[in-house]
Amino acid sequence: MLLPNINDPEQLKTLSVPELDTLAEEIRRFLIEKLTVTGGHLGSNLGVVELTLALHYCYDSPRDKMIYDVGHQAYVHKILTGRQDRFDTLRKKDGLCGFVKRSESEHDVWEAGHSSTSLSAAMGMAMARDLKGEDNKVIAVIGDGALTGGMAFEALNHIGHERRKLMVILNDNEMSIAPNVGAMHNYLSKIRSDRHYLRAKDEVEGLLRRIPAIGGKLAKTAEKLKDSLKYMMVPGVLFEELGFTYLGPVDGHDIEKMIETFHQADNVSGPVLVHVLTTKGKGYKPAETDFYKSHAISPYKIESGQSLKAVGNPMYTEVFGQTLIELGHEDQRLIAVTPAMPGGSGLFPFAKEFPDRMIDVGIAEQHAATLCAALAMEGMKPVYAVYSTFMQRAYDQIVHDICRHNANVMFAIDRAGFVGADGETHQGVYDIAFMRHIPNMVMMMPKDENELRHMMKTALEYNDGPIAYRYPRIDGTGVALDPELRVLPIGSWERLRPGDDYAVLACGPMVQVAEEAAEVLKREGIQVGVVNARFLKPLDNTMLLELAHAGTSMVVMEEASQAGSLGSAVLEFFSEQEIYDARVHLMGVPDIFIEHGSVKEQRQQTGLTVEALCARIKAMKALSKYTYKTTSTS
Numbered sequence: 001m002l003l004p005n006i007n008d009p010e011q012l013k014t015l016s017v018p019e020l021d022t023l024a025e026e027i028r029r030f031l032i033e034k035l036t037v038t039g040g041h042l043g044s045n046l047g048v049v050e051l052t053l054a055l056h057y058c059y060d061s062p063r064d065k066m067i068y069d070v071g072h073q074a075y076v077h078k079i080l081t082g083r084q085d086r087f088d089t090l091r092k093k094d095g096l097c098g099f100v101k102r103s104e105s106e107h108d109v110w111e112a113g114h115s116s117t118s119l120s121a122a123m124g125m126a127m128a129r130d131l132k133g134e135d136n137k138v139i140a141v142i143g144d145g146a147l148t149g150g151m152a153f154e155a156l157n158h159i160g161h162e163r164r165k166l167m168v169i170l171n172d173n174e175m176s177i178a179p180n181v182g183a184m185h186n187y188l189s190k191i192r193s194d195r196h197y198l199r200a201k202d203e204v205e206g207l208l209r210r211i212p213a214i215g216g217k218l219a220k221t222a223e224k225l226k227d228s229l230k231y232m233m234v235p236g237v238l239f240e241e242l243g244f245t246y247l248g249p250v251d252g253h254d255i256e257k258m259i260e261t262f263h264q265a266d267n268v269s270g271p272v273l274v275h276v277l278t279t280k281g282k283g284y285k286p287a288e289t290d291f292y293k294s295h296a297i298s299p300y301k302i303e304s305g306q307s308l309k310a311v312g313n314p315m316y317t318e319v320f321g322q323t324l325i326e327l328g329h330e331d332q333r334l335i336a337v338t339p340a341m342p343g344g345s346g347l348f349p350f351a352k353e354f355p356d357r358m359i360d361v362g363i364a365e366q367h368a369a370t371l372c373a374a375l376a377m378e379g380m381k382p383v384y385a386v387y388s389t390f391m392q393r394a395y396d397q398i399v400h401d402i403c404r405h406n407a408n409v410m411f412a413i414d415r416a417g418f419v420g421a422d423g424e425t426h427q428g429v430y431d432i433a434f435m436r437h438i439p440n441m442v443m444m445m446p447k448d449e450n451e452l453r454h455m456m457k458t459a460l461e462y463n464d465g466p467i468a469y470r471y472p473r474i475d476g477t478g479v480a481l482d483p484e485l486r487v488l489p490i491g492s493w494e495r496l497r498p499g500d501d502y503a504v505l506a507c508g509p510m511v512q513v514a515e516e517a518a519e520v521l522k523r524e525g526i527q528v529g530v531v532n533a534r535f536l537k538p539l540d541n542t543m544l545l546e547l548a549h550a551g552t553s554m555v556v557m558e559e560a561s562q563a564g565s566l567g568s569a570v571l572e573f574f575s576e577q578e579i580y581d582a583r584v585h586l587m588g589v590p591d592i593f594i595e596h597g598s599v600k601e602q603r604q605q606t607g608l609t610v611e612a613l614c615a616r617i618k619a620m621k622a623l624s625k626y627t628y629k630t631t632s633t634s
């Protein structure tokens, strides 16, 4: 057994290639076993075992900078840099992060979670290195999925122009989370499969060099001919034209070949792109054969890869997917757009039913938003199905292309609120704050999956501009679903419980928390009203005025950034109305990044629990007595 003794990259360099191969197999077994308990990004990591070994064998981390795009495929890097014994804590509270994390190790030089940032990071580090007169290597490892992201293209454009020395490793497994899509993907597939492309690049270029230079009139024609031959026969010519030296394709499970290629790359003075072919899930059948199982999985049975997650109520995501089919039958103009998350967004059933009406644009949140704007302006009914966290990428497109045009785009914002194990890079807690202030936007959040269905119907029937519904990454409440879909009056809230002294204005899953807290407090003799603040914009002004005029003390509770979300909107309303004595307390996500753990732990950490709400109301009660006493005696 080599693995338990390999705790730093220096030890790795003493191994022979056969020993590295043995180590690769041991690492694979280690990951497959450990992740049965913790879950995690299994397939992506199994695919890069040899690649990561070859990198650490050839380069000196952390002096040489290894930058992993997305950072979900860095488990092997973590094992090789002294974190093997922490894998039982993977993605758990205070445990090993599922992504690259600078606070964990000096070998983690760049953090991510969102995709396609690695090339810009590599360029920045290479520039800094040159400006400081240093000579370390800079290496970005980017997957074929992440390469579909706009930022990656922007960086390729810059790197190819500047021609600084750095290495891009394109880890091509033909998969994003779902099978990869797009013209670049088609181009890479061609390189993989076309035997002409697989000819040794040197051989072809040598041949071309041997065609004698011809002077005079024929020169131009000959050069054109050479160019055409090159285009036909040299793999990766697109990257070459962009200013990179292209090396590959190389078998990403052959350590010796990769070491050879990296040495070759070291002799190139400008940017190099090494095209590495890997298999996602390599070495674990369930992950190799089922792409759902090959990406982010929950704990599983080792023999079958079958999930051990207890079967609960259908998730909001599933209810969304099923309801979309109903609406798709109702309105032929409805079309779903996803930036690379067809499975996670629950769109596969819709795609099966309406294969021409589901568009996966790749990791292209910005493009997806503008595409939806244009579809809407031409009379279609686009649903932009997107995770809250990834929608952050499309802020300008939402303002500039969707809201300014007042385009009838429906936003299905999944993973709104805490997401659990993915942690701080993926929390869906900012979208209310960065969307509600944009003119024309309407925003909703359902208290349960039944209401989600009504919101979807409401959005479809709404023809006055953009409208969003956001829902969490959790199981639904199990409520019975109305077969009849209803249109909700825009800006209407629901009073679920009466209570004149205190009222909790809650949205989404916090409504249930508020109801439970109200029950607890009722037993203690405190009557608390509960309002389902299901429209985040526009607010229910009438209800707010009623509450203020009744002298009700309000708590606004939301699993969203406290700054700028629903609570802020309520305060703004009272300020606009010049109602300065409304008593409003905010309970939201504080001004810190919330790390990985379970959703329950994340709620505990931020005080979004029944206990914390009860405590807050009791404190308000105590304070109001005091305030009352002092004012009445003065």
Ligand SMILES: Cc1ncc(C[n+]2csc(CCOP(=O)(O)OP(=O)(O)O)c2C)c(N)n1
Pocket: 044, 047, 070, 072, 073, 113, 114, 115, 142, 143, 144, 145, 146, 147, 171, 173, 175, 176, 177, 280, 339, 340, 341, 363, 365, 390, 393
């Ligand atoms: C901006 C953004 N959009 C979507 C995602 C979700 N996502 C995470 S990994 C991934 C697929 C990446 O594919 P690839 O880079 O080829 O890596 P692989 O898992 O195949 O190794 C996607 C779509 C993300 N992390 N960031």
Ligand SMILES: CC(=O)[C@@H](O)[C@H](O)COP(=O)(O)O
Pocket: 070, 072, 113, 114, 177, 295, 296, 344, 415, 419, 422, 473
């Ligand atoms: C790395 C990444 O961004 C995705 O793989 C993400 O972890 C998926 O999240 P869900 O499990 O919520 O679909």
Ligand SMILES: [Mg+2]
Pocket: 143, 144, 145, 146, 171, 172, 173, 174, 175, 176
């Ligand atoms: Mg891939």
